[in-house]
Amino acid sequence: MRIQKIALPLVLLMALLTCSANGQETASMVLPAGSKVFVAPMENNFTKYLKDAIRKKKILLTLVSDMTQAEFEIAGHSDSQKASTAKKLIRLDWHSNEQASIQIANLTTGTVVFAYSVNKASSAHGQKSTAEACAKHIKEKIESGK
Amino acid sequence: MFNRVFILIALIAGLCACLAGPMRGQETQTTGSSALPQNNLTGNTPVLVEEALPPGARLYISPIQNGFETYIIAGLQKKNVPLVIVIDRTKADYELTGVSETDKAGWAKMLFMNSQQSNESASIKIVNLKTGAVAFAYSVNKTNSVRGKQSAGEAVAKHIKEKIENRYH
Numbered sequence: 001m002r003i004q005k006i007a008l009p010l011v012l013l014m015a016l017l018t019c020s021a022n023g024q025e026t027a028s029m030v031l032p033a034g035s036k037v038f039v040a041p042m043e044n045n046f047t048k049y050l051k052d053a054i055r056k057k058k059i060l061l062t063l064v065s066d067m068t069q070a071e072f073e074i075a076g077h078s079d080s081q082k083a084s085t086a087k088k089l090i091r092l093d094w095h096s097n098e099q100a101s102i103q104i105a106n107l108t109t110g111t112v113v114f115a116y117s118v119n120k121a122s123s124a125h126g127q128k129s130t131a132e133a134c135a136k137h138i139k140e141k142i143e144s145g146k
Numbered sequence: 147m148f149n150r151v152f153i154l155i156a157l158i159a160g161l162c163a164c165l166a167g168p169m170r171g172q173e174t175q176t177t178g179s180s181a182l183p184q185n186n187l188t189g190n191t192p193v194l195v196e197e198a199l200p201p202g203a204r205l206y207i208s209p210i211q212n213g214f215e216t217y218i219i220a221g222l223q224k225k226n227v228p229l230v231i232v233i234d235r236t237k238a239d240y241e242l243t244g245v246s247e248t249d250k251a252g253w254a255k256m257l258f259m260n261s262q263q264s265n266e267s268a269s270i271k272i273v274n275l276k277t278g279a280v281a282f283a284y285s286v287n288k289t290n291s292v293r294g295k296q297s298a299g300e301a302v303a304k305h306i307k308e309k310i311e312n313r314y315h
Contacts, residue, residue, distance in 0.1 A: 043213070073233075077213020079295075086253030087262060097262070099294045101216035105233045112231035117220035119293040121262065 028109040031072065031141050033060035037104070038070035046078035046100060049131035057135045060142060072113070076102035076134075080127055095122035100130040104138070114141045197274055197281040199240070199309050201228035205272070206238035214246035214268060217299030225303045228310060240281060244270030244302075248295065263290040266298040272306070282309045 039047050051063055064070050078100040087093050101117035118133040207215045219231055232238050249265040256262055269285035286301045293300075 075216070077216050079212065081250060084253065084256075086256050090253075090256050090260075091262065097294075099296065101213060101220050101296070101299070103216050103219045103231075110232050110234040110237050112219055112223075112233065115216065115219040115223040115231075117217050117224075117296045117299060119296045 028106055028111050029113050030146065031104060031113050031138075033142050035061055035072050036064050036070045037061045037072045037074055038064050038067045040067075040073055040075040042076050042078050044078050044080050044127065046076070046127060046131065049127045050074065050076075050102070050134060053128070053131040053135035054138070057132065057139055059135060059139045061138075067107075071107060073105050073107055074102055075105070076100060078127065078130065093122055095124060096126050097121050098123040098127055098130045100127075100134060102134050104141075114138065197277070197279045199272065199281045199306070201310050202230060204230045204232050204237060204239045205242060206232050206235045206240070207242045208235070210244050210246050210268075212246055212248060212295065214244070214295060214299065215242075217295045218242065218244075218270070218302050220296070221299035221301075221303030222306065224300060225307050227303055227307045229306070235275075238275060240272050241275055242270055242272050244268060246295070246298070261290055263292060264294050265289050266291040266295060268298045268302060270302055282306065 039051055041047055042050075054061060054063065067073065079098070081097040083094050083096055097120070099117070099119040101115070103112050103115040105112050116134055116137045118130050120129050120133070123129045207218055209215055210218075222229060222231065235241065246268040247266070249267075251262045251264060265288065267285070267287040269283075271283040272281045273279070274281050282305075284302060284305045286298050288297050288301070291297045
């Protein structure tokens with residue numbers, strides 16, 4: 001009877017620990033609304049465009065300028081190819097080609113929770129277009145709750 | 147008597163449930179490391195090693211020229227590759243390194259080929275940080291890449307997924 005009293009709570013505790021461990025793994029891939037996000041510097045001043053796009057799309061994230069206060073970090077790369085003289089003369093196209101790629105990492109767990117890349121040939125609004133595409137998909141990620 | 151047997155069974159079941167997660171990871175890792183001794187010559191015949199890349203492994207992607215690592219990460223997410231990408235190398239089981247090169251369209255290509263798309267080439271390798279063995283390697287070359295680096299990154303991700311699912315030849 002005494003063994004039974006000790007054994008049953010032990011079994012329950014083990015089962016509880018297993019469940020909570022699995023839950024933590026799932027939670028680490030989520031980007032919750034209202035999270036504090038730090039946007040790391042990127043090439044061609046893409047950071048500024050991305051911050052503007054996040055505000056324009058009304059994404060539920062708090063942008064912080066100090067990395068130590070942040071829960072998540074957005075890092076990435078951006079490449080802009082302005083229309084050359086040949087492109088202007090031959091194709092009569094003044095628009096630039098843009099490509100960008102971003103990743104959002106959870107600074108507590110160290111895992112990447114979201115990543116997205118975009119390529120826009122003859123982008124109508126240059127880097128603004130790619131930044132807004134990134135912002136749109138970040139919003140979708142937050143709203144999905146996954 | 148019956149009570150004691152029941153408690154013993156319950157304890158074993160609880161213990162199994164707790165260890166199920168970590169044991170699964172260990173099993174897959176042992177498969178990879180157990181393949182290592184096969185590298186030695188058995189008699190006179192060399193045996194080709196096939197290092198496994200288990201699903202759920204923690205992968206660190208080291209920086210590549212032109213920020214290509216972020217395109218690979220985006221590709222891995224898009225293709226739903228079952229890997230956990232970490233930003234800290236010390237927390238990783240595997241490391242991906244590589245090179246990438248972009249050749250943008252010149253005026254001659256625009257004039258004669260009527261194409262403004264770039265040529266992309268990339269090559270990567272994934273190393274098991276515990277054993278030091280190369281688990282996977284792949285190179286891609288895309289002439290007139292429609293989506294630039296994004297296409298190359300997704301091609302890399304697609305083949306990593308095939309490797310995990312043991313469909314890569």
